[in-house]
Amino acid sequence: MGEMASSWMMGAAQLRRVAVSGWNARWAPNAARGWPLAPMGAGVLHAKGMATMGPAVTAALEGVVKRDPDQPEFHQAVREVLETISPVFDRHPAMAELLPLITEPERVIQFRVPWRDRNGNLQVNRGYRVQMNSALGPYKGGLRFHPSVNLSILKFLAFEQVFKNSLTTLPMGGGKGGANFDPKGKSDLEVMAFCQSFMTELSRHIGQFTDVPAGDIGVGGREIGFMFGQYKKVRNEFVGVLTGKGIEYGGSLIRPEATGYGLVYFVQEMLATKSSSLKGKTVLVSGSGNVAQYATEKVTQLGGKVVTLSDSSGFIYDKDGIDAEKLAFVMDLKNVKRGRIEEYAKKYRSATFEAKDASKAHNPLWAVKADVALPCATQNEVMEEDAKNLVAGGVQVVGEGANMPCSIQATNTLLANKVLFAPGKASNAGGVACSGLEMSQNSLRLSWTREDVDSRLHNIMKEIHHAAYSTAEEYGAPGNYVVGSNIAGFLKVARAMNQQGA
């Protein structure tokens, strides 16, 4: 479909102008890998014959851009959902009035975070919590500590989280938060000082029945521990106010593994629809953090071969595959030594390292020949050129481990070439699902076994797959998991909002 061929695009020419100039002119430096963000293009996200954008969707999209013209990631996430849920309003016209509500956070909290560095100097960062939607339960979603953090990124993440949490079948609303703090190069004491100051303020706005944060980029077990300790001091309460806690103080077994494992369980289900499996498949993974590590582990356990990993400095390609022993090296490198992925290629002769080159229009990682690709690093790390390379390299399945790693145009390219594509809100939902299980265990004051949690996680991923697959069929877009996930996720939230008087 040509860029201007969509009736919605024609109807929203003004929106497109605002967004394109906003994205390319003002936000290019913030785009992943330093590239200009893709201009908005009409997609094949909605299948042939499906309804085009109705006026309510167009107005909601225009409203989002008009209210916050400087939030390109948020526009992108909203657009991807709204473009695909139009057919819902043919069946349930009254639900369309929820669009302006669902695209506006219930509450945004912004605060300063003062802390002292190793030299005793005062530093100040900016902290946030976006409480997006509480129709299904307490706000739930991670905290991100990364220098790029801003309201656009956190609102996109919080928006995605609402539909993701809905898909898990567990009672959780959606939220996200974080700070523009860079943990890279900081000592444990500096990270602790930051986390304590961050939680001193955040503790006023969260609670086990209100808002239950967890980890995300730059926030793992260490940071959750420091924040939990501070919450306890400030509030004098030992409650499940955070998930991703250590096993010793109320964490759940399998939570560290859950996002990566869940992603691979989802991909298994997708392959099964084609009578295929991961056995013998070559797999590209990006990132080398929590999600990437456990996706790699599960793929290997299921007989696949992961050949790439990356970080913000570049990527490694290991033609022999990253087996359990090599993965243990990566885990120590990243989780303990906090070193760079290049070290992998120094240690293993079968591997090469290629430094990131932000001037290139594509990331060479996605040009490696493979069967399956699992982007697990960050948003907009797979652009249109990368998607073309994936198709040319023979990739049959793309499962998003990160949140929104594929641009809209990359997604369209994959769908147009019949690549099975799983959007993050479905395929990476295992992490938050396991967080939901951690909340249940905390309420029950019980700890379930590893096997029990893993089997619950596996079942939830199967259910999410089923919901996305069957909803796509029901709405005339068979095999389109973007349509299926967005509609299934939206319907539950919309019904709950209506029942609560919106």
Ligand SMILES: NC(=O)C1=CN([C@@H]2O[C@H](COP(=O)(O)OP(=O)(O)OC[C@H]3O[C@@H](n4cnc5c(N)ncnc54)[C@H](O)[C@@H]3O)[C@@H](O)[C@H]2O)C=CC1
């Ligand atoms: N941890 C979780 O449970 C969940 C995480 N996610 C998403 O998965 C993605 C990864 O998160 P985690 O593994 O938890 O974080 P992490 O902090 O453990 O790892 C992040 C990884 O991404 C890489 N990375 C970050 N920015 C990059 C850039 N600009 N270019 C290349 N690589 C970059 C880092 O080097 C690191 O390897 C994020 O998009 C996050 O939102 C989604 C669902 C749950």
Ligand SMILES: O=C(O)CCC(=O)C(=O)O
């Ligand atoms: O476990 C959680 O609550 C948060 C997970 C998360 O941030 C995500 O799904 O993106």
